[in-house]
Amino acid sequence: MKDGQSEATLYYFTGTGNSLACARAIAVELGNTRVVPIASLRGEKTVGVPSPVVGFVFPVYFYTTPLIVREFLERLDLSKARYVFLVLTMGGTPGHTVSHARDSLEKAGGVLNAAFGIRMLGNYIAEYNVGDAKAVEEMRGRMARDVTRIVGHVRAERDHIDRSSLAGRMLGGLLFALLGGRFMATCRQRDRRFTVDESCISCGICVRVCPVANVRLADSRPEWLGRCEQCFACIHFCPVEAIQIRGKRTRGRRRYHHPDVTVDDIAAQRSASTSADM
Ligand SMILES: Cc1cc2nc3c(=O)[nH]c(=O)nc-3n(C[C@H](O)[C@H](O)[C@H](O)COP(=O)(O)O)c2cc1C
Ligand code: SF4
Ligand code: SF4
Known part of the structure; x- marks a missing residue:
């Protein structure tokens, strides 16, 4: 972080631990960082962000931001925040998650500086089998590399959005249009x-x-x-x-x-x- 003194706060939501594991690893590599569960703050009307650097680590659900995270982002007071970043954990298709999370942050008066994706194991067993032990080991390697990459950007407080390919963006957008709205309405x-x-x-x-x-x-x-x-x-x-x-x-x-x-x-x-x- 730029002044070498700043504290960072990382808010996370997780179901099967991928996002927590990523949040912890980022916090360790970044140093001087507090890791806070979003679920613990559900009762709070407004959440004041206590540090100039703030990140949000959460899974992609149906090509968008999970409802609990969306509602949380909209309740934030970001007046003390200087650098705001997202880390999405996912099976591989982020869809509209970054733009939707950005909309929520803007509703809270904040600006999104950076967004990163980490491809973890997809846990949506309603539609597919989760990867085996070999896939878990490969995921660990990807995660370690991505965490180092992300921490480099955050330390420098660099503006950066991970972009998927045009085909990936089109597919994600189409899938959100077909399935995402219904998921949000019935979640x-x-x-x-x-x-x-x-x-x-x-x-x-x-x-x-x-x-x-x-x-x-x-x-x-x-x-x-x-x-x-x-x-x-x-x-x-x-x-x-x-x-x-x-x-x-x-x-x-x-x-x-x-x-x-x-x-x-x-x-x-x-x-x-x-x-x-x-
Ligand atoms: C309801 C649900 C919907 C999901 N939708 C997507 C999706 O649209 N795109 C994707 O890449 N992964 C999707 N996934 C996979 C998760 O984003 C991924 O496994 C994530 O790392 C899980 O994080 P967690 O272990 O912190 O809960 C979905 C998982 C669930 C449970
Ligand atoms: S009931 Fe719903 S929110 Fe609770 S653990 Fe199960 S899937 Fe998650
Ligand atoms: S459903 Fe599974 S986790 Fe829940 S009480 Fe039964 S055995 Fe335990």
């Missing part, structure tokens, strides 16, 4: 499609990992409450893979979470006290 109620198998052992992990307290146990089985962010943490962290999505072939598909992120890390997302000085 919170999409937990209606979640079901639980007899194999459930009533361990309560699905309750603990939900970043928005949308799961409770009733008669020792999970029940969803209709305020879902579609992060898929409950599905991926269930130790016996008992949670399925109705109408999708999720049974037998690999469950995934970032190897450096634990149930406790995800559970801590809801509590402000998890903010970590790195």
Whole structure:
């Protein structure tokens, strides 16, 4: 950071840990950086950004910004911010995420200086199987390289937007037009499609990992409450893979979470006290 003194703040949202792992790695390499979970600030009307350098690390959902992140960006007071950047973690198709997040930041009176994408493992098991151990190792290498690249830009407070190819931008735009709007409109109620198998052992992990307290146990089985962010943490962290999505072939598909992120890390997302000085 330019004056060598400045503190940075990194706000993150995560379901399966990719965004948390990236936020932590960026904070360590940048130094003097606070990592704060967006889910811990859901109750706050306005969030004053406490440092001149501020970043937001979150996954791409249906070619756009997750609802919880969008709502958070619009509640920010960015008057102290000098350099604002985004880090998108994704399977590979960012679509309109950067422009939508920029719109939200502008509504909050801020300006976006930089946006970076990191291709991680796609966790959307409603439509595909998640990558295997080899893919996880490859992802670690990509992530390390991207983190170093991003930190270089942030230290220099350089204006920069990662651009996908023209074909990638067209595909992302088309997919958002076809699917993104519907996803946004139905997101919170999409937990209606979640079901639980007899194999459930009533361990309560699905309750603990939900970043928005949308799961409770009733008669020792999970029940969803209709305020879902579609992060898929409950599905991926269930130790016996008992949670399925109705109408999708999720049974037998690999469950995934970032190897450096634990149930406790995800559970801590809801509590402000998890903010970590790195
Ligand atoms: C509901 C949902 C929608 C997703 N949509 C996209 C998408 O449009 N483009 C993409 O590249 N990845 C998409 N993904 C994959 C995630 O963005 C990716 O796996 C991300 O790194 C997960 O981050 P997390 O581990 O921090 O939750 C989607 C995942 C979910 C759960
Ligand atoms: S995490 Fe899985 S096994 Fe544990 S209570 Fe939830 S559904 Fe049941
Ligand atoms: S119910 Fe499951 S998918 Fe929905 S927000 Fe909670 S953990 Fe994420």
